[in-house]
Amino acid sequence: MSDTSACLQRIASGRWFQGLPEELREALGRAALVRQLPAGQRLFARGDAPCGLYCVVEGQMRIGAVGASGKEALLALVEAPNWFGEICLFDGQPRTHDAYAEGPTILLQVPMPALRALLDRHPEYWRDFALLMSHKLRMTFAVLEELALLPAATRLARRLLMLAESYGETGASQRELHLPQEQLAAMLGLSRQTTNHILKDLESRGLLRLSYGGIEILDHPGLRRAAQAEA
The missing domain is CATH 2.60.120.10 (Jelly Rolls)
Known part of the structure; x- marks a missing residue:
């Protein structure tokens, strides 16, 4: 183009x-x-x-x-x-x-x-x-606050929503994120193992599906509820 x-x-x-x-x-x-x-x-x-x-x-x-x-x-x-x-x-x-x-x-x-x-x-x-x-x-302030106050699982759910909503620019949510787990871990300051454990838990709850190099969000409302837990 x-x-x-x-x-x-x-x-x-x-x-x-x-x-x-x-x-x-x-x-x-x-x-x-x-x-x-x-x-x-x-x-x-x-x-x-x-x-x-x-x-x-x-x-x-x-x-x-x-x-x-x-x-x-x-x-x-x-x-x-x-x-x-x-x-x-x-x-x-x-x-x-x-x-x-x-x-x-x-x-x-x-x-x-x-x-x-x-x-x-x-x-x-x-x-x-x-x-x-x-x-x-x-x-930036929101991310810093989450880093200081929220558990890793809640922060991860919130970051997935932020990425799905293109940082608030589109007014709509994507279903598929082309995002390797290593990159998500780096964005959150978490280990690859911790990130994988949280994602597997969300997958077992039917909120998302993991694939090679990507994450498919199956239940946006459910993921949003996960992002509010312990906030």
């Missing part, structure tokens, strides 16, 4: 993009470039200079960081129609994390010069980008 207009149609239902003023949506569309990444391709690394705002059109981006030990902290798996990379727009500082294509991935990129020129002409649009960042900040 190399046509910008086709990409814009694919992401039109995204909650943030859909809620923008029509003039801002059109301006972002005019400035957007289509990027196609093969599996494993790095988009940017921690410490890189700001390069703009991105939206996943197709595929999946892995956001994380690798420590001195070589262990990866996996923070998020970003799918369509989520936008990311807005922090650098506000502070002009280097990238905070690494971003890799998890599989073949199509992105829209709005380069930094175009964003700055747009906001110089229309400073009233800063609020719209602030709303994008505040949504991420709220999710």
Whole structure:
């Protein structure tokens, strides 16, 4: 998919993009470039200079960081129609994390010069980008609170729901998640064994079905009840 207009149609239902003023949506569309990444391709690394705002059109981006030990902290798996990379727009500082294509991935990129020129002409649009960042900040606080207060099984159920609902961007829930257990464990800071034990329990309760490299959610209401347990 190399046509910008086709990409814009694919992401039109995204909650943030859909809620923008029509003039801002059109301006972002005019400035957007289509990027196609093969599996494993790095988009940017921690410490890189700001390069703009991105939206996943197709595929999946892995956001994380690798420590001195070589262990990866996996923070998020970003799918369509989520936008990311807005922090650098506000502070002009280097990238905070690494971003890799998890599989073949199509992105829209709005380069930094175009964003700055747009906001110089229309400073009233800063609020719209602030709303994008505040949504991420709220999710971050929620995850930190869960890490401190909730048992592993509850946190895992909540993260599955968050991924199924595309971090609140689509207003709908996916049934199938292309998510290996190793990645889910890394996102939650759990061992592979603990993650597998919890998933097997949820499967025995008829809430999901496990497959190689994926998780199928069979009972969204039931999983939501599991996510509320001991909260």
